[in-house]
Amino acid sequence: xxxxxxxxxxxxxxxxxxxxxxxxxxxxxxxxxxxxxxxxxxxxxxxxxxxxxxxxxxxxxxxxxxxxxxxxxxxxxxxxxxxxxxxxxxxxxxxxxxxxxxxxxxxxxxxxxxxxxxxxxxxxxxxxxxxxxxxxxxxxxxxxxxxxxxxxxxxxxxxxxxxxxxxxxxxxxxxxxxxxxxxxxxxxxxxxxxxxxxxxxxxxxxxxxxxxxxxxxxxxxxxxxxxxxxxxxxxxxxxxxxxxxxxxxxxxxxxxxxxxxxxxxxxxxxxxxxxxxxxxxxxxxxxxxxxxxxxxxxxxxxxxxxxxxxxxxxxxxxxxxxxxxxxxx
Amino acid sequence: xxxxxxxxxxxxxxxxxxxxxxxxxxxxxxxxxxxxxxxxxxxxxxxxxxxxxxxxxxxxxxxxxxxxxxxxxxxxxxxxxxxxxxxxxxxxxxxxxxxxxxxxxxxxxxxxxxxxxxxxxxxxxxxxxxxxxxxxxxxxxxxxxxxxxxxxxxxxxxxxxxxxxxxxxxxxxxxxxxxxxxxxxxxxxxxxxxxxxxxxxxxxxxxxxxxxxxxxxxxxxxxxxxxxxxxxxxxxxxxxxxxxxxxxxxxxxxxxxxxxxxxxxxxxxxxxxxxxxxxxxxxxxxxxxxxxxxxxxxxxxxxxxxxxxxxxxx
Numbered sequence: 335x336x337x338x339x340x341x342x343x344x345x346x347x348x349x350x351x352x353x354x355x356x357x358x359x360x361x362x363x364x365x366x367x368x369x370x371x372x373x374x375x376x377x378x379x380x381x382x383x384x385x386x387x388x389x390x391x392x393x394x395x396x397x398x399x400x401x402x403x404x405x406x407x408x409x410x411x412x413x414x415x416x417x418x419x420x421x422x423x424x425x426x427x428x429x430x431x432x433x434x435x436x437x438x439x440x441x442x443x444x445x446x447x448x449x450x451x452x453x454x455x456x457x458x459x460x461x462x463x464x465x466x467x468x469x470x471x472x473x474x475x476x477x478x479x480x481x482x483x484x485x486x487x488x489x490x491x492x493x494x495x496x497x498x499x500x501x502x503x504x505x506x507x508x509x510x511x512x513x514x515x516x517x518x519x520x521x522x523x524x525x526x527x528x529x530x531x532x533x534x535x536x537x538x539x540x541x542x543x544x545x546x547x548x549x550x551x552x553x554x555x556x557x558x559x560x561x562x563x564x565x566x567x568x569x570x571x572x573x574x575x576x577x578x579x580x581x582x583x584x585x586x587x588x589x590x591x592x593x594x595x596x597x598x599x600x601x602x603x604x605x606x607x608x609x610x611x612x613x614x615x616x617x618x619x620x621x622x623x624x625x626x627x628x629x630x631x632x633x634x635x636x637x638x639x640x641x642x643x644x645x646x647x648x649x650x651x652x653x654x655x656x657x658x659x660x661x662x663x
Numbered sequence: 664x665x666x667x668x669x670x671x672x673x674x675x676x677x678x679x680x681x682x683x684x685x686x687x688x689x690x691x692x693x694x695x696x697x698x699x700x701x702x703x704x705x706x707x708x709x710x711x712x713x714x715x716x717x718x719x720x721x722x723x724x725x726x727x728x729x730x731x732x733x734x735x736x737x738x739x740x741x742x743x744x745x746x747x748x749x750x751x752x753x754x755x756x757x758x759x760x761x762x763x764x765x766x767x768x769x770x771x772x773x774x775x776x777x778x779x780x781x782x783x784x785x786x787x788x789x790x791x792x793x794x795x796x797x798x799x800x801x802x803x804x805x806x807x808x809x810x811x812x813x814x815x816x817x818x819x820x821x822x823x824x825x826x827x828x829x830x831x832x833x834x835x836x837x838x839x840x841x842x843x844x845x846x847x848x849x850x851x852x853x854x855x856x857x858x859x860x861x862x863x864x865x866x867x868x869x870x871x872x873x874x875x876x877x878x879x880x881x882x883x884x885x886x887x888x889x890x891x892x893x894x895x896x897x898x899x900x901x902x903x904x905x906x907x908x909x910x911x912x913x914x915x916x917x918x919x920x921x922x923x924x925x926x927x928x929x930x931x932x933x934x935x936x937x938x939x940x941x942x943x944x945x946x947x948x949x950x951x952x953x954x955x956x957x958x959x960x961x962x963x964x965x966x967x968x969x970x971x972x973x974x975x976x977x
Contacts (some may be wrong), residue, residue, distance in 0.1 A: 338918055349807055360826060412916055475959050477909045479916045480951055498940075594815040601917050602936075616822040616919050624822050631815065639810050 357625035358401045361412065373552060398401075412622035414540040416615075421626045425608060430510050431501055432600070432607030436592045438523050441533030444585060448574075449534040451542025455550065456613070462587050470536040478595055482529040482602035489525060497522045499604040530599040532576045534588050541584060545577035572605055590635045688971045695971075698963040705957050709765040717760035723923070734823025749945035752938070757945060760931055761953050767927035768957070771841050772908040776900055778846030779907075783853025784896060790854065802858070805851045816848035817910055821919055835920040841920050845910050852899050860892035864953050896971050901965035905958045912954050928954045 385391050392400075411421040426581040454463040473481070490498035502518030504511040513519030549555060550573055558568045597609035604610070608627065615623035680686065689695050727883035791802040808816060824840040825833060846858060864870060865888065873883050908928075914920035915929030923930065928950050935947025 345737045356823075360823065475962060477913060477958070479913060479932070480955065483932070483939070483951070487939060487944075550870065590810075591812050597815075597818065597915065598913060612818075613917050613919065616818065616825060619822075619826050621826055624826070628819060629738065632811075635810050 338647060342471055346640050350629075351399060353396065353629060354402055354405075357629050358398050358623050360625045360628075361401070362397070365592060387528060392506060392593040408456065411629075414615075414620055414623050416618050416623075418619045421622045422569065424611065424623065425626060425630070426509065428606060428608045428611050430512065431605060432593065432596050432609060434513060434588060435523065435526055435530060435599070435607060436589070436596055437525040439529075439535070440585070440589065440592055442527050443531040443538055443588075444532035447538030448542050449580065450535075451539040452546060452569065452574060454539070455543045457548035458547070466539075473536050478529060478533065479602050481532055482525070485529060486524045486602070497549055498525070501606060518622075525597050525623045526603045526605055527623050530592060530596060532596070534585075534592060535590065538581060538585065541581055542574075542577055545580060548571055549573045551574050583642055583645065586645075587639060590631075590638050593631065593634060666960070681959060683710060685971055689967075690969055692965075692971075693969040694963055698967070701956055701960040702964060705765060705953070705960075706769060708762050709769055712759070712762040712766060716756065716762055718756055718759055720755040720760045720763055726843045728891075730774070746936045748949040749943075751943075757949050760926070762898045763924055763952055764870050764926050764928045764931045764950065765953065765957070767838070767921055767925050768908055768929070768954070770902050771838060771845065771921070771927065774842045775845035775849065775907045775911070775967055776903045778842060779849040780844065780853050780896065780900055782890070782891075783850035784857050784977040785849065787854035787857025788889060792880065792888065798858075801854065805854055808848075808851050812911060813848040813906070814910055817844040817914060818917075818919065820847055821845040823912065825919075827957040834924060837920070838925060841914060845907050848910070849903055849907065852903065853896060856895045856899060857892050860895065861888055864888045864891050898965060898972060901961065901968055905962040907963060908954070909958050909959065912958075916918060928957075946949045 410424050411425070414424055417424060450466055454466055457463050463595065476484075477515050486498045490495045497518070499511045500522060500523035502520075503516040504513050504519055505515045506512075513523055555568060555573055558572055559565075561603040563572075593609075596605075596607060597613060599605065600607045601613055608630075611623060612627045614620070615627065679836065713719065748761070750756055751760065786801050790798045817879075821840055821844040828836060828840075837971065861884075864926065870883060870887055873887050878887075911920060911927060912929030916933045917925045918933060921927040921930050926934070931950035932947060935950060938944075938946045
């Protein structure tokens, strides 16, 4: 058990160190940082001075170590080439928009996915179930950005009900800007959240449906039925409860994807979040912002995977008995 | 005159193909037939674009600005020209831009899948055949990459490549960067499948026989094991093609893919989105539908191929 945890944590640390190395190489070798700081009127003495100020005259491993130390200890991610401000500030400013969007779409995907999954499993051959299942197939094969455009066309252009871009009015609470407290902020959330959550919703729906169908065939459900328990109680208390373990793991794993796909959704809806920031950084080759995004998203993914692996380990007893199975997942 | 040996072999092969299980199943699957028809139609249109369109939309000399915003199927009020899918703001025939755009999309898609396939199959073969430390390193990298969504990997590679190249060359090599980025984000599937198949084949008698007669490891890998791992590779390649086309469209839509001088379907959709609010729906609609038809039919073909080649479903 302990060996497994140590090995997985060590592996995650190695991955993060490699990602950090990539990010650092970007800083160090793409463009000349000295060139970026000094203007046209530089002397050789200036260049030497800045080089030693930045520590660029030191050996590579020392520089890398200092770079990591700066990030971990001071949260120093460098300065954006384009905006001339510390990257950490810019990200902190943009993060609430992305996190709120990701949160709302995850809730949307979970609530609608589970209820539709349960419904289509109970009314297996109903016309509504068939319609939902067919629609979900179409939903999976549509690329995210086309779903967003379609929603904008229907609800913003034709019907004019909902805004097509931006966050609406936001309220500032401490360092956190929220769109939850104003009517226009909530309205602006609807279309992006659906766009972002639709794929996850269909995934959860199909998963819940197949798990439910499995459980509904089992003996204890038949027994509960024979005892005369009301079907509502059987479906929700007995059957649904037993389908939730895989649903929770899948949702956990998908959290990372939601943040990644937010890049696309944020571009379609001009949502002022981290994803849009990243796309703009790529377009303008803003290396510090790109490198920071790369590091943050890796930390997120590695952490999620580590947690899921550890969860599996505590849920699945077979992994405990067989130590060698710990390596793969 | 008797046909030469080669001709007999070729005719024999064609006969065997026509009489094969695969063709039989294909004729019984309306979905597969329609999907193949749509795919062939779209690819054919893209390949023959200069022949089946009246203008080259990227040659300014063949454009007439007066045709701008022509509605689909209606004669233009100034020039009287009719475009079946309408014309965009610069008077480009949307039908022609789609066919020329699809050339870029398909080229990137095919090239990226080819790149991913060559890389993945070689690494998978090495991993399975050599085993040991090589296997652990390759599969560990594959595992790590699988935890990140492909589109994110492609975006990161694209961003890094853009940072490394000098600004003057960026547009020129954008297409190649796109191919490498999508290809690198997609090799893991191939490597995993080929590794699995190689592990099975490696211990079979024909491989041992080849070893006994003294063939080298490279020859055994390429001539003996590789052909026996190819049918799942074909399935993955088809499905990967659909994914690669969508990935390319997504990157181009995000404005980080094909340059404006070589617009792909994704770029056209990006341009069309700008006209959504002013009512010129056709500039967006037709490229979007084409992308969807292309991706969906290739995907359905892949699905069908997977089922048809799966011995468990026979």
